[in-house]
Amino acid sequence: MEKELHFERSEFATRVTSVKKEMEKRDIDTLLLSEPANANYLTGYDAYSFYVPQMVVVALDREEPIWVGRGMDGISAFMTTYLSDDSIRTYADAYVQSALSPYDFVAEIVKEIAGRKTRVGVEMGGYYYSARAHSDLMKALPEATFIDADLLVNWIRLVKSPAEVALMRQAGRIAEAMMYRAVDTIEPGARECDIAAVIYHQMMAGTPEFGGTYTCSPPYLCVGEKALAPHAAWTDKPLLPSTIVNLELFGNRHRYQVNLARTICVGKPSPNYQKLADVVVESLNAGLDAVAPGKSAEEVHAAFAKTLAKHGHEKDSRLGYSLGLGYPPAVGEKTVSLRKGDKTVLRPGMCFHMMSGLWLENDGITITQPFVVTETGHEPLTKIPRQLFVK
Structure with a gap:
């Protein structure tokens, strides 16, 4: 049976070693990872199975992590990870959405590899670590010490x-x-749902060289008055002859996602709106020019904010966030934000979405740029023009 690994085994080994070093610093013997992205990062596991409990267990004195999940998903663990058979543990379907707790099964594995009095790290803020999960694990491991390893x-x-x-x-x-396909499709009379449909088609079709897959959230297609809302849902209404479309969408390749937003004006924009677009692009470029290894996240934000303020505007939400490996409901790594007060120092290899969108009292506009920090500055991850598109 063919393996579907997207990285060399040595890279996974490096990742596991880095995690174990951090566990030692925090005095954690056993780490339980519930977040699908973190499980993928350490093992390669990839399947749409995270709607039921599944975990990756990392123990300091065990070379390989252990994947724990539903019985029928064990085949996906075999196909998408480098793990040996003993490191793939599956529970019976009787545990699925029943009175039985899969975390009792997880607890038995913890006791097997680390004993009853282990110091257990858990992702207290994880999307997939519920209050019930924590309660069941504490009950099943009464002698263990639980540590927040979120x-x-x-x-x-x-x-x-x-x-x-x-x-x-x-x-x-x-x-x-995806964005070019959307821009080509948007015109007066086109239904919002039909625009969404072609975006989804391109999302999966990708490019002639490589295909895409499902993303961490649906595209945001914000039309007309909904252009004032950053995360609105589309309808089946046709576009009016004169309207604004704010579109944020996402390209995903083997669970690595890049976010991108543009504003498309159906009909000629007003002079004031065109000026607003020019101001956003100028401020965006100023922020990008400030990106360099050794600079802090707040310094990048300050360069953007200074230019924006020169034109009498202020962005009250963060300027950007780190991007990378992700699963629903969101791709953000919940680490670095490009905002005032975030003193994280930029390093080559960090990836961000500079989300320079503005949602003002009467106008909304989204012209953004994803990028990776390089040794000398930044590399844009998309090359579509940073401009207001007019149809």
């Missing part, structure tokens, strides 16, 4: 390897293809 792996993921950056570049090309 974002432990996320911070390690922050700096991408060259192989990861290569996938981010491919995701950027998919995002570009």
Whole structure:
């Protein structure tokens, strides 16, 4: 049976070693990872199975992590990970959505590999670690000490390897293809749902060289009055002859995602709106010019904010966030934000979405840029023009 690994075994080994070093610093013997992105990062596991409990267990004195999941998903663990058979543990379907707790099964594995009095790290802020999960694990491991290890792996993921950056570049090309397809489709009378449909088609089709896959959230197609809302849903209404379309979409390649947003004006924009677009692009470029290794996240934000303020505007939400490996419901790594007060120092290999969108009282506009930090500055992950598109 063919394996579907997208990285060399040595890269996975490096990742596991980095995680274990951080575990030792925090006095954690056993780490339980519930977030699908973190499980993928350490093992390669990829399947749409995270709607039921599944975990990756990392023990300091065990070479390989252990994947734990539903019985029928064990085949996906075999196909998409480098793990040996003993490192793939599956529970019976009787545990699925029943009175039985799969975390009792997880607890038995913890006791087997680390004993009853182990110090257990768990992702307390994870999307997939519920209050019930924590309660069941504490009940099943009464002698263990539980430690909040939320974002432990996320911070390690922050700096991408060259192989990861290569996938981010491919995701950027998919995002570009999606945006160009959307711009071509948008015209007066086109239904919002039909625009969404062609975006989804391009999302999966990708480029002639490589295909895409499902993303961490649906595209945001914000039309007319909904252009004032950053995360609105589309309808089946036709576009009016004169309207604004704010579109944020995502290219995803082997779970590595690049976010991209543009504003499309159906009909000639007003002079004031065109000026607003020019101001956003000028401020965006100023922020990008400030990106360099050794600079802090807040310094990049300050360069953008200074230019924006020169024109009498202020952005009250963060300017950007780290990007990379992700699963629904969101791609953000929940680590670095480009905002005032974030003193994280930029390093080559970090990837961001500079989300320079403005949602003002009467206008909304989104012209953004994903990028990777390089040794000398930044590399755009998409090359679509940073401008207001007019149809």
